[in-house]
Amino acid sequence: MAMARNTKFQIAMYPWFAFGHLTPYLHLSNELAERGHKITFILPEKTQSQLQHLNLHPTLITFHPLTIPHVDGLPPGAETASDVPFFSHHLLATAMDRTSDQVEAALRALKPDFFFFDFPYWAPALASKLGIKSIYYSAVCASAVAHHPPPGRQVSKDSTLTTDVPPPGYPSPTVVLRSHEAWMVQFLFAPFGEGVNLYQRLTTGMKGCDAISIRTCQEIEGPFCDYLASQYGKPVLLTGPVLPKPLPTPLEDRWAQWLGGFKPGSVIFCAFGSQNFPGKDQFQELLLGLELTGLPFLVALKPPTGAATIEEALPEGFQERVGGRGVVHGGWVPQPSILSHPSVGCFVSHCGFGSMWESLTSDPQIVLVPELPDQILNTRLLAEVLKVAVEIDKEQNGWFSKESLCRAIRSVMDEESEVGGLVRKNHAKWKKTLTGQGFMSNYIDNFVQQLQQLLDKK
Incomplete structure (x- = not known):
């Protein structure tokens, strides 16, 4: 029997244990709660305290904590991707899969209308058994999702997925992984949990769900979304x-005072998300590249792999040379607030999906230093399709030099730069579109209507 229109939904959400997934799921929860829908957010127990401040509707958004099961090789107390190095994420995936009994018990008690998920590939079968609609909600770009070959296509480590040639029918000749980046795609086929690799994990979830949903918009990634709809045969x-x-709280005094000491548009801000920088050598090359620009800079990065603190990872003599014009901070900073400061003129980013949107809706010029495949695809979208950013040049081994970083920053910061003028013009156009009155709220309203239509098909 079809439900009445304007029904308030009961929703359960279970994202991958990484803040790049947990946070966007919670942002979506806030938007849905603002419209009166009730959300139960399933997450690791200790993570609740780290996300509580982002819950803007605590009467409608309830955190349901899980106990993370023991997995051999996973450090005690590890609950998120930030707690373990990248090469141990497959163990965290195993831990997530071992929560299925806890998740089933929660869903049986909650009886939600929808179950939103991404990495737990078993979610659609569980939801179907309980009479719940399952929504695969992607917190990464549509172009990255579209790189997973559609159902029925033969795939192997040697397939066209890892070459300069996109899959047949793929909607973009530029948003692809280059042949020398093929090694980055190999983790798709490496174990990512017990008896499953990442490719199987993601495509099984998309095959089995009732609808695929993506944190993107038609204006930016329309062809990729249309491609996915045609290949998977579902909404x-x-x-x-x-x-x-934007939160009304002002920027912390220490950052406001430091940034206020420089002229407008002169400061480089560099941040790469919540995970560790891959290695000390590249970490130092990054800092030396920023030093080489001669411009003031603020870097917010975790210590690189193999270093306990930021201080021990700094290049020799670095602090003495840069003095007060360069700050390297190993803790959290309010990225949106820093990007909105008038002194910041350039954002050097890894181009995680959240940072991608924040960069597009802010004024600073964009230089991209991607590491993971989805970040590379985000980067190609911004640099080669939208032409709002510059991607750093890398060697065949994936490394970059201080000279290439300096060159990329200078290309967008120099007033006389032709490249800088082009990306500045395009960036301003897209910022105006994305921040226009009603743009984002209209998307959420339409999304709610589509959920209702999906529910009416029972």
Whole structure:
């Protein structure tokens, strides 16, 4: 029996244990709660305290903590991707899969209308058994999702997935992984949990769900979304960027005072998300590249792999040379607030999906230093399709030099630069579109209507 229109939904959400997934799921939860829907957010127990401040509707958004099962090789107390190095993420995936009994018990008690998920590939079968609609909600770009070959296509480590040639029918000749980046794709086929690799994990979830949903918009990634809908034969629902509304709290004094000491548009801000920088050598090359620009810079990075602190990873004599014009901070910083400061003129980013949207809706010029495959695809979208950013040149082994970083920054910061003028013009156009009155709220309203239509098909 079809439900009445304007029904308030009961929703359960279970994202991958990484803040790049947990946070966007919570941002979406806030938007849905603002419209009166009730959400139960399933997450690791200790992670609740780290996300509680982002819950803007605690009467409608309830955290349901899980106990993370023991997995041999996973450090005690590890609950998120930030707690373990990248090469141990497959163990965290095993831990997530071992929570299925806890998740089933929660769903039986909650009886939600929808179950949103991404990495737990068993979610659609569980939801179907309990009479719940399952929504594969991607917190990464549509172009990355579209790189997973559609159902029925033969795939192997030697397939066209890892070459300069996109899959047949793929909607973009530029948003692809280059042949020398093929090694980055190999983790798709490496074990990612017990008896499953990442490729199987993601495509099984998309094959089995009732609808695929993506945190993107038609204006930016329309061809990729249409491609997915045709290949998977099911609705692809878009939520828009789902960026949090700016908080009224001012920038912390230490950052406001430091940034205020430089002229408008002169400071480089560099941040690469919540995970560790891959290695000390590249970490130092990054800092030396920033030093080489001669411009003031603020770097917010975790210590690189193999270093306990930021201080021990700094290049020799670095602090003495840069003095007060360069700050390297190993803790959290309020990225949106820093990007909105008038002194910041360039954002050097890894181009994680959240940072991608934040960069597009801010004024600073964009230089991209991607590491993971989805970040590379985000980067190609911004640099080669939208032409709002510059991607750093890398060697065949994936490394970059201080000279290439300096060159990329100078290309967008120099007033006389032709490249800088082009990306500045395009960036301004897209910022105006994305921040226009009603743009994001209209996406959420339409998304809610599509959920209702999906529920009415019972």
